[in-house]
Amino acid sequence: MEGNAEASAAGAAVGFDEGWYGAALGAFFAMTVLMFVIVNFFISAPYGRHVRRGWGFGVAVREAWIIMESPALFVMALVYHTGQFHSLHVPHILLRLHQMHYIHRTLIFPFRMRADGKAMPVSVVAAGFLFNVFNSYLQARWISHYGTYPTPWLSSPQFLLGALLFFGGFAGNIWADNVLLNLRSDKEDRSYKIPRGFLYEYVSCPNYFCEVVEWLGWAIMTNSLAGFAFFVATLANLGPRAKAHHQWYYKKFSDYPRSRKALTPFIY
Numbered sequence: 001m002e003g004n005a006e007a008s009a010a011g012a013a014v015g016f017d018e019g020w021y022g023a024a025l026g027a028f029f030a031m032t033v034l035m036f037v038i039v040n041f042f043i044s045a046p047y048g049r050h051v052r053r054g055w056g057f058g059v060a061v062r063e064a065w066i067i068m069e070s071p072a073l074f075v076m077a078l079v080y081h082t083g084q085f086h087s088l089h090v091p092h093i094l095l096r097l098h099q100m101h102y103i104h105r106t107l108i109f110p111f112r113m114r115a116d117g118k119a120m121p122v123s124v125v126a127a128g129f130l131f132n133v134f135n136s137y138l139q140a141r142w143i144s145h146y147g148t149y150p151t152p153w154l155s156s157p158q159f160l161l162g163a164l165l166f167f168g169g170f171a172g173n174i175w176a177d178n179v180l181l182n183l184r185s186d187k188e189d190r191s192y193k194i195p196r197g198f199l200y201e202y203v204s205c206p207n208y209f210c211e212v213v214e215w216l217g218w219a220i221m222t223n224s225l226a227g228f229a230f231f232v233a234t235l236a237n238l239g240p241r242a243k244a245h246h247q248w249y250y251k252k253f254s255d256y257p258r259s260r261k262a263l264t265p266f267i268y
Ligand SMILES: NC(=O)c1ccc[n+]([C@@H]2O[C@H](COP(=O)([O-])OP(=O)(O)OC[C@H]3O[C@@H](n4cnc5c(N)ncnc54)[C@H](OP(=O)(O)O)[C@@H]3O)[C@@H](O)[C@H]2O)c1
Pocket: 047, 048, 049, 113, 114, 115, 118, 173, 177, 180, 181, 183, 184, 191, 192, 193, 194, 195, 207, 208, 211, 233, 234, 237, 238
């Protein structure tokens, strides 16, 4: 229970910092609501199939993903190591799990995309970059500084359930992205096809569904408002995008399967 003892000793010493952290968390929730209203009711984020002119100069897609996602590696690591509990066992495991996702997203996924010649508007790259700076600060600060994670937390039903959802979502997200990436014959192929098989028979965007499940797992595993905020932000971003993809598929392919939902099997 060493984490508990250290946490209570430190709790009194971080009053100002705690107030700032609470305000940052509140601002993150407010930003999420604003983002949801914009992407659900007004505009689809202009990248991928929804790319449009008027959002700034284009950044090559591969570089765009690396730049946009990189704060989740370096900000997360830097802030984590300033935390009072950074050397404890459970926070360290949580950091490693977070890094597992973002090493894949930042350093592996962009090189597997068949996206030669495609670009992402600089405004989208900037928005993604800032989101990742903000979110990484919140996650890292919580798990290594404010959160209390004694070693027995690892065998608690809550941690185990969260870990199950996290790993299931992580694996499902990679699988679903792989199906999409393999629909194109080579790096210069820019065509779209109807994805098929397993979860694709139920929803148009299983990659988004699994990503949402993964961060739900993170919220449960970390038992934190920060984790919950990340889960809600992912849902608020990817829910409307799944709806936009789903409607786009209907318009593009007259034989698109009518039984599929957008994001969540049988529901939405
Ligand atoms: N946590 C978050 O808030 C968050 C936010 C955004 C993304 N992500 C994750 O990042 C990953 C990529 O996101 P994304 O928005 O780029 O996903 P996406 O629109 O599904 O596209 C993924 C890749 O597959 C290609 N693709 C998609 N549908 C295709 C089809 N029917 N035929 C051929 N190729 C197809 C896309 O090409 P084009 O680019 O040419 O369309 C892109 O290279 C996903 O795993 C997502 O969950 C997470």
